[in-house]
Amino acid sequence: MTERETVLAAITAQGDVVRSLKAAKAEKSKIDEEVAKLLALKAKLQDEPERGNKNITLKTPKGTRDYGPEAMALRLDILERVKTIFKKHGAETIDTPVFELKEVLTGKYGEDSKLIYDLKDQGGEILALRYDLTVPFARFVGMGNVFNIRRYHIAKVYRRDNPAMTRGRYREFYQCDFDIAGTYDPMLPDAECVKVVTEILTELDIGEFVVKLNHRKLLDGMFEACGVPADKFRTICSSVDKLDKTPWEEVRKEMMDEKGLDGEIADRIGEYVRMNGGAELVDKLAEDEKLKNIKSAIEGIEDMRLLLQYCEIFGLKDKIVFDLSLARGLDYYTGVIYEAVLKAEPLPVENGKKGKDKEEEVSVGSVAGGGRYDNLVGMFNPKRKQVPCVGVSIGVERIFSILEAKNQQKKIRTTEIEAYVASAHKGLHLKRMEVLNKLWDAGIKAEHPYKQNPKLLAQLQYCEENQIPYAVVLGDGELSRGVVKLREISSRKEDEVPVENLAEEIRKRLTTTV
């Protein structure tokens, strides 16, 4: 064992000690003592001078991965298509730093705050990596005194989760957000968000889906009608949120045992959350004796009536369902909430490694979500002015995984090279560079072998493997007549073309064949 390996082993062992103490709920002082030992060991590792060929652990950090050219080609294509739809709806884009002052993120994510990545205090501000794009957006709007903006933001966010990477879930992952901030007439921006989600999911062709719709005010009104104490609305809402993964019986038990709800009250909730449908459900709820006198319920129901009407005009009737069991986890929603789910489980994401646990199987159906958050921006405005917001976030990593699995067979081109400049025999590399330079200067995407004297066969093979449409083959015979051979790789057809017309000829052929 090298010294380094010894330290690594000691860290593993000490980590176990800490974990077992924590599991056993040992005294805090005892735990702290062992944690200090662990940190000292880790520091040892860090201080060790790392020169040249020491044993660096060859991996990316837990929950992250590299994306090679093929993965990137697919990802960029998908992001481009998402962006096109965001732009079709007139969205601008903004960018915010990857980290924020920690206090900006504090208190926004409920229990999930523990998943925030903190930066080390190196003698400056206390910073943390962004957890989503919504809070940075709210900070941008509030801090900048922006009162109207429709923006998209495609960027990575960070969560110290224990994700199932085989299912397209990571600690570093892209979010694609579309949000409309501004004071507008009810449900007009909200309906457009549903339109955007359905357009994207349709465009990407990932399978049948449905967008579930609900309303936080209706949920609150329903809780009130059922007799839930006001201070338990949010925690009961969290329980309801589990209904997509957990049977009602278990959720009911949680409400009673963990959250201290009366069984009768839970049963009343149970009746409501089983309801879903369309406009007829709005009518039914509007007539509901228990909800009728509750202001927030009425407001929620009227919003839903309008939203369903607007969605119908937008041609979305078959894509949406008003679902009273939809709750969403985040605290900051204040109105309409959305969640798009795939109807059937798509292809297995990785060959053989199918997720085992039921929970994972069901929950991964979610591919987009969002809602209205009218009270977030004010926290970040110097004068506490609110700007109502509504938005959706596309779960694009999940979509990448699905489409990656679908595309496993296809060979994706990862470069856009249009012409390859080849030598037919030795001694031509300077001439080749001259021709290559002419093509570059004319805007043709071109390359040549980085060898002085490559073999012709190898060069043509390279073109075939990389699906390059044309090869320009130089030979002394042709060059003496001021021409080169232009070879179409797919047909192997060759024509002589004057060097001076070469770029033009390639451009012409490319535009006519595509």
Place this chain on the structure above:
Amino acid sequence: MTERETVLAAITAQGDVVRSLKAAKAEKSKIDEEVAKLLALKAKLQDEPERGNKNITLKTPKGTRDYGPEAMALRLDILERVKTIFKKHGAETIDTPVFELKEVLTGKYGEDSKLIYDLKDQGGEILALRYDLTVPFARFVGMGNVFNIRRYHIAKVYRRDNPAMTRGRYREFYQCDFDIAGTYDPMLPDAECVKVVTEILTELDIGEFVVKLNHRKLLDGMFEACGVPADKFRTICSSVDKLDKTPWEEVRKEMMDEKGLDGEIADRIGEYVRMNGGAELVDKLAEDEKLKNIKSAIEGIEDMRLLLQYCEIFGLKDKIVFDLSLARGLDYYTGVIYEAVLKAEPLPVENGKKGKDKEEEVSVGSVAGGGRYDNLVGMFNPKRKQVPCVGVSIGVERIFSILEAKNQQKKIRTTEIEAYVASAHKGLHLKRMEVLNKLWDAGIKAEHPYKQNPKLLAQLQYCEENQIPYAVVLGDGELSRGVVKLREISSRKEDEVPVENLAEEIRKRLTTTV
């Protein structure tokens, strides 16, 4: 003062204590003690529950900024043009995580390692934010057993520097890297990198520039010839690197006083580093009595001869200079090194706030740099196999600043909306949504007011302000005849168009006018 403000004030005061102790080089134990107090104060701030309207500091972290829609429109346009040139040279793209295992970064950046952002140890791996894109690329190549790749990577990197933000320098900033990895014939990939840099700087039209070229082996040979001990090559190289900002006399003094070099040796170096030129300089050096017998000098000179020849074929003769004072800071270069500098200072970047200090004025001229690093990948390969690499990094933030200053007058469009669907009078919002939906479904980029009954004048004004080419104006009279008014915003000309042909008509007009 709120409790929070009291703590904040205490932190500031305690920070001063720590800094003055450090400045006074006080005992480590004493400093540690005061640092501990500082950390405790900061922790207090962090633990404080942050609910709702508490006083959040309204700022982005030091050295970072938000980019609003206008800044983003310009930035994306520039990045797109850079990308186009990378693709013209057949580059694929990859992506790597924003953080790496700390040990991956350790020992790669010399003195600048202190600028690395560490993540807090939250009970897992020891992580740090990437400092550049080169080391992650080398890790990708080595770890993945990649032996040939030409890739570009446009992404943000992180440095805890004290940058002059008015000059376009930040703690979070974009790098645009183009690298060629693989075992190839000498200088063929190296020359292409110079071509790529000059194409990009020409395309972006940021002013006159020159690409300085030199060679690490020649520098080493020169040091050897001058009598520098081998173990001082790298540190003397760092001194030479300062010559773009510092007069020779000061650099000479540093070599002697700080690095213990003999005055005579320094003077010999001084003679070489004053040399620059083209092919004639290669000839002169090849004949140099002191260099003639030094293997690495000869190798460097022969590489430079080839590089200058290839650059000339690529039409770059006027854009390059072989400059013996170019050294580059980073340790990992092993061959050719590049640096592109602007010939004249461009426009002042921010109105009035011109950088005061001479150093800043001069150094900011650098807009791209790079070189050959043949020994980096092996550190990350399980079998220590080396893959030779050469690459360039475009200093795109500096370019953003210059072009932002240039574009200050222009109004940049931040959306791509093609048609705005307006109501001529009340009661039309449902009909408007129907028409809007038709346009969306036909792929037209369209929007409408998020108001049920907006004023016509306000709607048309909005179109003019936002440079939207067409407004579709709905009115009961026209709708009863199945038509709408299509108004060209710039000319205010209106035509009646059947609703069923609307999308097609707009598409036709857009393609003919653009």
